[in-house]
Amino acid sequence: MVLAVAGMMAFAYVSFEAVAVNRGATIAVAGQVERARLKAAADSGIAFAIDGLGIENTKQRWSIDGRPKTLAIGDMILKIAVDDERGKIPINRLDEDQVRTMFADVGINGNRLDTLVDSFEDWQDEDDDTRPNGAEAPYYEPFGIKPRNGPFRTVDELVEVRGMDPNLFAKLKPALTVFFGDAGGFSVPTSQPLALAVMSGVGENSQQPTSPEPSDDTAMPAFDPSAESYIGRPLTVHVTVRDAGGGLFSRSAIVELTGNKTAPFWIRYTD
Numbered sequence: 185m186v187l188a189v190a191g192m193m194a195f196a197y198v199s200f201e202a203v204a205v206n207r208g209a210t211i212a213v214a215g216q217v218e219r220a221r222l223k224a225a226a227d228s229g230i231a232f233a234i235d236g237l238g239i240e241n242t243k244q245r246w247s248i249d250g251r252p253k254t255l256a257i258g259d260m261i262l263k264i265a266v267d268d269e270r271g272k273i274p275i276n277r278l279d280e281d282q283v284r285t286m287f288a289d290v291g292i293n294g295n296r297l298d299t300l301v302d303s304f305e306d307w308q309d310e311d312d313d314t315r316p317n318g319a320e321a322p323y324y325e326p327f328g329i330k331p332r333n334g335p336f337r338t339v340d341e342l343v344e345v346r347g348m349d350p351n352l353f354a355k356l357k358p359a360l361t362v363f364f365g366d367a368g369g370f371s372v373p374t375s376q377p378l379a380l381a382v383m384s385g386v387g388e389n390s391q392q393p394t395s396p397e398p399s400d401d402t403a404m405p406a407f408d409p410s411a412e413s414y415i416g417r418p419l420t421v422h423v424t425v426r427d428a429g430g431g432l433f434s435r436s437a438i439v440e441l442t443g444n445k446t447a448p449f450w451i452r453y454t455d
Contacts, residue, residue, distance in 0.1 A: 222425045222433035229255065229262040229423035230437050234449055237419065238441055242409050248419055249374045249407035259428040268374035269418035273382050274364035276335040280305060286382045290355045296347055303346035307331050319346035336362050363418040363438050363452055373407045415443040418452060
C-alpha cells in the first residue's frame with residue numbers, strides 16, 4: 185500500500201510540473217504544486233487509517249480514542265488520529281438540561297447561558313414561537329441567517345445561533361457531532377471530557393467534578409479495540425501533514441465501515 189500511495193503522490197507532482205512547464209510559469213504554480221503534494225499525502229493518510237481500522241486482527245487494529253500515530257512519506261511527516269463520533273455530544277439528540285450543561289461546563293452563566301439555551305432550542309424546534317431568551321427568524325433576518333427549525337445539519341451551523349461566538353464555538357466543536365450513528369449508544373471509553381460531562385449528567389448541578397481537558401502529556405484512558413465492533417460506527421480521521429520546507433496541510437473525514445467487502449466503507453463527510 186505504501187508503494188501505491190507513493191506512486192499516487194508522484195503522479196500528482198509530475199502532473200502539476202508538466203502544466204507549469206507547458207505554460208512557462210513554474211514559479212507561479214509552485215504553491216499549487218506544493219499544496220497538491222501535501223493534499224495527496226493527507227488523502228493517503230486517510231486511506232492508511234481506513235485500512236488500519238478494517239484490520240480483522242483486533243490486536244493490530246487501529247484504536248479510535250484519539251491517540252495520534254506518526255507516519256513518514258518521503259520528506260513529509262503525517263500525524264493521524266481517529267476520534268469516535270459516539271464519544272461526542274449528539275447535538276440533535278439533547279434534552280434541555282443537557283444543552284444547559286454543555287454551555288455551563290465551558291464557563292457560560294447568567295443571562296448569556298439562558299440566551300444560548302433558549303436560542304439553541306428555538307433553532308431546532310419546528311414552530312416560530314420565540315422562547316423568553318431565544319431567537320426566531322425576525323432576530324436573524326438582519327444578519328442574512330435563516331434558522332433551521334429542524335436538526336442541525338453540520339456542527340459548524342451552531343456558530344450562527346444567537347449568543348455564540350468563535351471563541352466559544354472553538355471550545356465546543358471538538359466534542360460535538362451530528363454523525364452519532366445508530367450502531368450503539370454513547371461510548372464512555374472513547375468519550376471527549378465535555379461529552380462525558382454532558383451525557384453522564386456530571387456537570388454544574390452535580391457534586392462530581394467534570395473531567396479536565398487532556399493535555400499532550402496526560403495519559404488517556406485505555407481503550408480496547410477488540411471490545412466493540414467498528415462496523416456502522418461513524419469515525420473521524422484527522423490528518424496533519426508537514427514537509428521539510430515548512431508546508432502544512434490538514435484534512436478530516438468522517439468514515440463508516442460497512443462490513444461489505446464490495447463497498448467496505450463510506451465517506452460521510454470531508455472538510
